[in-house]
Amino acid sequence: MSAADDRPVLVTGGAGFIGSNIADRLAVEGHRVLIYDALSRAGVEDNLNWLKRNHGDRIEAIIADIRDEDRLAAAATRAKAVFHMAAQVAVTTSLTDPRDDFTINIAGTLNLLDALRTGAPDTPVIFASTNKVYGDLIDLDFAVEGERYVATDPQVAAYGIGEARPLDFHTPYGCSKGAADQYVLDYARSYGLRAAVLRMSCIYGQRQMGTEDQGWVAHFLIRALEGRQITLYGDGRQVRDILDVSDAVDAYLAVWRDIDTVKGRAFNLGGGPANSISLRELLAHIGGVLGRPVDIRYDDWRAGDQRYFVADTRAGDAALGLGPKVPWRDGVARLAGWLAEARGLDLAPARQDVAA
Template sequence: MSRDDLSDSRPVLVTGGAGFIGCNIANALAERGHEVLVYDALSRPGVEKNLAWLKERHGEQVQAIVADVRDEDSLARAAREAQAVFHMAAQVAVTTSMVDPREDFEINIRGTLNLLDAIRLKGDGTPVIFASTNKVYGDLGDIDFRLEGERYCAQDPAVARAGIAETRPLDFHTPYGCSKGAADQYVLDYARSFGMRTAVLRMSCIYGLRQMGTEDQGWVAHFLIRALEGKPITLYGDGCQVRDILDVSNAVEAYLKAWERIDRVKGRAFNLGGGPANAVSLRELLAHISALLGRELDVHYSDWRAGDQRYFVADTNAIRHALGLSPAVPWKEGVALLAEWLRESRRLPRETVQVPAVDSGEVAHA
């Protein structure tokens, strides 16, 4: 993406553009002056509100196609118009993939292949940026961890210091891991085999404004919603599992810069997360939420879920250097801002939600 791209009247296609990350990308593109085409089946509860929000903010600058990525002809027509594509549409939950692995396959693999082939046959070098997942690395069962207080820590000093790098061998677990992993590899191979301008971002846990969190996906927002509503929260496993969480504003910056620098990063996959400085266990997150609300939370425990990683922290050095990313929002600040947005958007009774001031000394690189 260059300054000249604003003279290109063709829209930028965002599949899954009414979803959490997709609508934030669509909003950022529209704010930069681009025409945006949102392609979304609106199958996830609540996402129609995100589409309405986009239309309210940007009017005719944002157009929508309500359709499924499994509809090959409809997707090809949308892709034919696009100057660039952010492919965010997916079946996003491990639990759902265990219930209906065939649908998971159809959406995540066939849907991605439909898009890639539409762009390949179009033949004009349209960039495709694909939303992948850290689940492509499996459960990391060969890495030794130790329990320190309320979190797991890697025994390997290099992993503890920097996190999991892109050099980590792929190891697909669960149907979701297989479908997203296969799609990830198709996107990379279409760059290798057909010279397409594609890139892959393997995301850790992204959270932030406009997230409609559920128990199966979007757990940071889910915990906050349950806490704000005074409802019980279930932790699967012991709650000491660690994730590096990243505010959606930082994720959006990474996607847009991947497009901007697509000729430098085409054919590459990058880990995208909060990195070691934004690594937090589920228990630590709940303790922070409890402090924000000024009361104890109702927390229950259940069995571990299939394919759950006790620890995942992304090594973000490659993406930070390749894309020149801004410092990540410190997780405590970001979670507090999300708590306040959720309270306001759901019209919940006001509680004391303390939004901490930004301490520049705590800012971590994404």
């Protein structure tokens, strides 16, 4: 992964939240970066403009859809590595338009894999998958403990859900991302592609344009900062492990660095048990940081929602040499500050709370 190789690194979905953070790190380290993005998500054009301002001609952009097979192949075959982040990312959207979800997440990924197979078989590709490939975990038992669900299985409670967990795709989004995940791994197996997969939990951090459907940590902060009501689907005791985007970028670059050791493997990527938190617990924390209660309403459970997901990250941490993760309180405070500055909002109570 030497910067001396002047070919660009391709980041599909590179104007999005995680993609723009990967692109930024790559450019800082001296790589040329080729952003391939349809700019279909609100706010991502700001991320692209920010990258260009910060890094000048190290950033090149192709505004196109990953379903455009010819343009994607032309970009992929000139790259020295590919981070495949482009996707339809919302469960709710997949339920509304499953065909669009299919063509983006499965057909788009297959376009990329076949372009590499036929035109650049030595080029590493790292795919952004999801913990949704493990399904709703309905066979596991959970108990209510205060404001959260806890796993009754001692192994799960101590370490979380590991990669040995059987795949069980739920919702069209789970099916499309899960199928793409398996295509990436099989192209490594069947064709020798230097490919690996990271199955992400909830990633949060700067440059996240959180909405109700995706990016819930940023969404909660935005709504709370603006004094607007937040809807919780279900009882709000759902538990997730959250990971600061800086740690996620470390993992993606580590996969590229060690691709010949980890090719053909899938790793969980999340905050792990130390960074697990329920929706209610996060909102209580945000209320304390802002110095005012958060306005919450409840609605019905959403299809495919997991009551609990905490990633067992031990395999990836060991294989990739990953260090300690940003504690969630520190990361959330950083994101709150960035969002407040970006929106011209006052976060003085948060600074006093953190300082205390």
